[in-house]
Structures are given as structure tokens and as C-alpha cells.
Amino acid sequence: MIGPFIGVLYDGFAYGMLLFLLSVGLSVTLGMMNFVNLAHCAFGMLGGFVTVTLINDLQWPFLATLPVAFLAAAVASVVLERVLYRRFYGKSDLDQCLLTIGIVFMSIASAAYLFGTIQQPVQLPSWLRGSVTIFDRGFGVYRFFLICVALVLTAALIGMLEFTRFGAQVRAAVDNLRMARGLGIDVDRVFMLTFALGSGLAGLGGALAIDITGLDPSFALAYLIYVLIVVAVGGLSSIGGSFVAAVLLGISDTAGKYYFPAISSFLIYLVMVGLLMWRPAGLFGRR
């Protein structure tokens, strides 16, 4: 009884870490610029495909592909931000939704054209495969690796936001955009960097997700809903909130799939709608 429960908790936590990486960037940028970027997961998908290509076609080691996935997603997001997104700050929710859904559609079709619609195979290095047995329970090594990476990144993110000059500028811009501008902070630049960082993390999340969720062109849409749940439940621009929401979602989704396989997705949406009705600004939201 307790054995499977711990397994579910472990897998769910690892899954939650993945969701956190995928969604934390959206949470911050949404809070800062009020820009509804539904294409956030497309950057995650880009990271995933970069990793797959590097491993399968160029025989790079898995670990070396991760920074490239991060960079590729970050660069792509800055280009898009400069060319398109910038015109839509302060426009209506609807315009932003439509623009970014358009980008999602294009990214899905492009990925299908370049890579086909099949699940992408990826071979992990042997030291990340298999599982370790503790008290008769198998714990996947890769999930442990994933949790470590995510925890280190979370600590680095919080440290950066709390203790650096750039972090202070980000917090100022989130709290009061106009005031931050008035104080001479180059908000556009701060936002661009934050946006690149967030998209880069999504790209990294996409690369790390391949072994757990699989990767095909529908990734950009399928995980968008999970990411939006994390953001909506965790509250805008709250890293701690996103973290808790991602862990909750990861564990409850895994538990739902384990204990009630037939209605698990139903339960997830039910929980989300219920939570939003209870706290429209999210569990930890301030507005």
C-alpha cells in the first residue's frame, strides 16, 4: 500500500519539476507584461527537437545538447519578441491569444514537416538509464537527475531574482511597470532578457521531457494546457507559486493516472476549474 504511494509521489514530483521548468518563464513574463504567450510550449518543443537532432544526427552526448537546447529556444524567442510580440503589448487578451495560437499552429506544422508526426526516439547515456532499488522500490535514475537539475535551477533563479541587480529590476518591473520606467530602468531590455531566460528554460524543459513524455509535434499544444494550469493556479509572476502548483499538478496527475486511469484527465481539469473558481488570481497570486 505504502510502496506504490511512494513511487507515485516520486514520479509525480519529477513530473512536477518538468512542468515547473516548462512553465516558470511564462509565469514571470505574463506577470510582467500581461502578455498571454500561448506559444510558450512551442519553445519547449523547439528545445526538444534541437536535442533529438544533435543526439541522433550529430552523435552529441546528451548533457552537451542541453545548453544548446536552452540557447536555441532563448534566441528564437528573442527574435519573435522583437519582430512580433513587441507590437502587441497592451493590446487585448484576444489579439495576443490569436497571434500566439497562430505561432503554435505554424510551429506544429513546421515540426511535422521537418520531423514527421512520429514520436522521436532518443537514447539516453547508460548512466541515466535504469533504476536504483531502495527498500524493494525501484527509483528511476533519470527522474532523480531531472529533480536535481530542476532544484538547482530553481535555487539559481530565486537567487538571481532576490540578490542581483537584474533581479531587482525584474521585480520592480513586475510590481509597477510605469514606476520602474520612471526610475530609469530599461524595462524593454529587462523584459527581453526575462523572456529569453523563460523561453530558454522551456527549451531546456522540452529537452529534458523527451524521455518522460515523449516528443512529437503535438507537444506544443498538449503541454500548453498543463503549463497554463500551473501558471493560472500558481499565480502570475510568482516563482514559489509556480513551483508549488507544478508539484501539486505533477503529483495529482501521476496519482490520478495510477489510481483512476479512466478519468485522470477529467480530474485534472476539474481540479483546475475548481481552484480557479475559488482563487481566480491563483493560489499565490497577488492580483
Next chain:
Amino acid sequence: MGLSATAMTPLDHIARRSAWRPLEIVFWLLTLLPFYLTPDYLQLASQIAITALFAISLDLILGYGGLVSLGHAAFFGLGAYAAGLFSKHVWGEPLSGLLLAAVITGLFGYFLSFIIASFRGLALIMITMGVGQLMLEAANSAGKITGGADGLQGVKTWPLFNAIRFDLYGNTAYGYSLAALFVCFLVARRITNSPFGLSLQGIRENSTRMLAIGAPNNAHVRQIFTIAAVMAGIAGALLTQTTETVSLETLSFQRSADLLVVLILGGVGRLYGGIIGAIIYMVARDHFSGVNPQYWYFWIGMLLIAVVVFLPNGLLGGAARLAPKSWRRES
């Protein structure tokens, strides 16, 4: 807009808005042309009429009420399944099936509207999307009733008025769908050109000020949401009855997103926008998706971006800027 300039009373304003323009009458006469010009494409024409009705329903809440919904397919699918199950288990008489679907989606919409009315912005988008996914998952899980991923089989539609059969070419299907579209359009037109419709636009433009002048915003939002749900349900039921099958796709997120594309393409907040958008979208999809449905979404995505960037008011909005001033609609 012209209130202060010409010192019109609000009733004059409404009367002027609601007068039928010659162009509108021509447009509705043109909808009869497919019977003679393209008899091979009547099934497609019927699908267009259904999509147009669905788009009008979204236009009522989005274009007039200002509520963004990413889960409008929930009502479409509910209507489709209601009509399908009714036809399978009770009888296949189409008009009563349509009525039943309308009542059921109306009740569901009314229930949901109490939740919807108190949210705005991201929370609203997420809740509508969540409800849409809930309905999809519910239909998927209840495979014994709905047929799950295989779709609902065994739907039979009886002849209309017990006399006119639904033929293979879609003569009846198009006539039936077009009639339903026209009736619903008349209702929507009447609503948008009424004091109630004006107060909805007031909510869209500035809800705080509407509250300040004593308008019951939430009640208005609930009413229009319920009406829109009924229309979406009718559109879904029409699809079931004319194709004699229901699939999970009627509830999918894709359908909600496609609908937004249709409406945005045509132009939001002008009723005809949904119809024009449906015609262009469905004809283009019929032509291009045969090549490869995967890549179809590339062009849809590009179109969406282009419309949002270059034609913020859709094709009709763009056309209205070119048209002579006397044709322009005040809104």
C-alpha cells in the same frame, strides 16, 4: 457615435441600425445560389452554414459581450451528442431533436453562465478552456454512451416534416442548415440591435461605467451567454443530423480554436463576419487540406498572424474602411 452630432434619441439610433440594407438582402439571396451553381458541393455548403451559425454564436459573446472563450466547442459538442443520442434512442425526427439539443445546451449554458459572469481575463480564458476539456474528457470516458473515440454510431435522421428525405447530394441538408442559420441570424440581429444589445456593447467597451449608470452587467452577460450556448448547441445538432454521426472532434480544443480563426478572419462584432469567415475558411480548407492536413495548419497559423497584425477588424472591417461612407455601419 453620431449621437451628439445629429441629436438622435437612442431609439432613433437603434431604428437606424436595424433597418435592412440592400446589400444584406442581396447577400441572403446569394446563399440560395449553391443549389443551382454548385450542386455537387451542397454537403460542403451545409457545413459552411453550420460553421457560420457556430461563429455567430461566438460573436454574440465575444464581439458584443467582450468575453473571450477558448472552450466554445463544449456547447457545440453537447448539442451534437444530445441530438445524436436522442435520434439513436428515442426517434430521429429532426426538428424535435434540434429543439431538445437547444434546450439541453441552453440549460448547461445557463448553469455555466453563473460561473463565467464573475471572471475576466486570463482566469476566464482558462476556465472556458478547462470546461471544454472537461466535456471532451467526459465524453471520452463515457465510451459506453458516446462511443468514445470511435464516435457515436447508429444515428438516423428521419425525413424533414415526414416528407423530405435527407438525400446523398445534400439538397435537404443545405436547405435545412441554411434555414436554421437564417432564423438564428434573425434572432441574433434582433438582439444586437436592441437596447439589450447596446448594453452588451457597453459592457465590452467599459464595464465599470456601465455599472456606474446602473446596468446589471452580470445578468446581461448571463443572458447572452445562455443565448450563445443555445445557438452553438443548435449548430452541433445540425451537424449530427446532416452527417448522421458524432465524433469526439466536435468537442475538441481544435474546434474552439478554429472557430476563433473563422470569426477573426471575417471580423468580430458584426454578425456577417462569422458567415464570411466561415465561407472563406471552409472553402479554403476543402481545397488545401486535401493536399496534406498536417501542413494546412501552417497556413492557418500564418493567416491568423497576418489578420491580427494587418487587419485587426477582420476582412469585413478592412472592407468597411474601403467602402463609401454611406454604407458604413455605426457600431
